[in-house]
Amino acid sequence: xxxxxxxxxxxxxxxxxxxxxxxxxxxxxxxxxxxxxxxxxxxxxxxxxxxxxxxxxxxxxxxxxxxxxxxxxxxxxxxxxxxxxxxxxxxxxxxxxxxxxxxxxxxxxxxxxxxxxxxxxxxxxxxxxxxxxxxxxxxxxxxxxxxxxxxxxxxxxxxxxxxxxxxxxxxxxxxxxxxxxxxxxxxxxxxxxxxxxxxxxxxxxxxxxxxxxxxxxxxxxxxxxxxxxxxxxxxxxxxxxxxxxxxxxxxxxxxxxxxxxxxxxxxxxxxxxxxxxxxxxxx
Numbered sequence: 517x518x519x520x521x522x523x524x525x526x527x528x529x530x531x532x533x534x535x536x537x538x539x540x541x542x543x544x545x546x547x548x549x550x551x552x553x554x555x556x557x558x559x560x561x562x563x564x565x566x567x568x569x570x571x572x573x574x575x576x577x578x579x580x581x582x583x584x585x586x587x588x589x590x591x592x593x594x595x596x597x598x599x600x601x602x603x604x605x606x607x608x609x610x611x612x613x614x615x616x617x618x619x620x621x622x623x624x625x626x627x628x629x630x631x632x633x634x635x636x637x638x639x640x641x642x643x644x645x646x647x648x649x650x651x652x653x654x655x656x657x658x659x660x661x662x663x664x665x666x667x668x669x670x671x672x673x674x675x676x677x678x679x680x681x682x683x684x685x686x687x688x689x690x691x692x693x694x695x696x697x698x699x700x701x702x703x704x705x706x707x708x709x710x711x712x713x714x715x716x717x718x719x720x721x722x723x724x725x726x727x728x729x730x731x732x733x734x735x736x737x738x739x740x741x742x743x744x745x746x747x748x749x750x751x752x753x754x755x756x757x758x759x760x761x762x763x764x765x766x767x768x769x770x771x772x773x774x775x776x777x778x779x780x781x782x783x784x785x786x787x788x789x790x791x792x793x794x795x796x797x798x799x
Contacts, residue, residue: 603775621664
């Protein structure tokens, strides 16, 4: 478990779309817009792993982070029945999932990686068909990743989704033995203070510390979750140590769409307009 002695640790700035988009703006002579995107490009942001094609990238990021003496952050996002068929629908067949998690663990082994496990999977537990043995799959993935030396943070949604008691109950179903902690506010917009007040209660109930995604929460939430306008980037990714909120992280990649809503492109696609808005509002 991370502690005060690790507060000087830093996250690895893995390659991401903002890097490429920044260079394109520079080449196009769009100096002001490039300066805004550089703010996003300069921040360590998680690498998402959604299928076998992403495992080689994870290995490359892990190796680079190890060489730099920094912490790589990954998001495992391949659970069967992912997103209940909504904008980020997908996931692997149940019979392939644990092997996939094992392969990811092998890819990042030796890098002291932090892995955020399956955004929305626990909050959506039982909400739709096709989930298989979701509790068992989450527990198995946590074990596979932990056995490989990764620090595993189970995603539990956010403060306006589950009550603290319900979050504690659901974490208990999965079991804490292979978890370093839990993750909140992934891809969401709630303020850090709101998340901390709620997550402190969850932490007390399960005896685990937590991470808060601050990538887009600088202006807090307006109640929308899918490409809301007027939002801003939040606090920089920082390792604090301690025994409750041990880090802020940029889990969601600012500038990537939440889905085809509010004028956005497909989930995960780059949306320059919203990227610039987030950076501009965060100044």
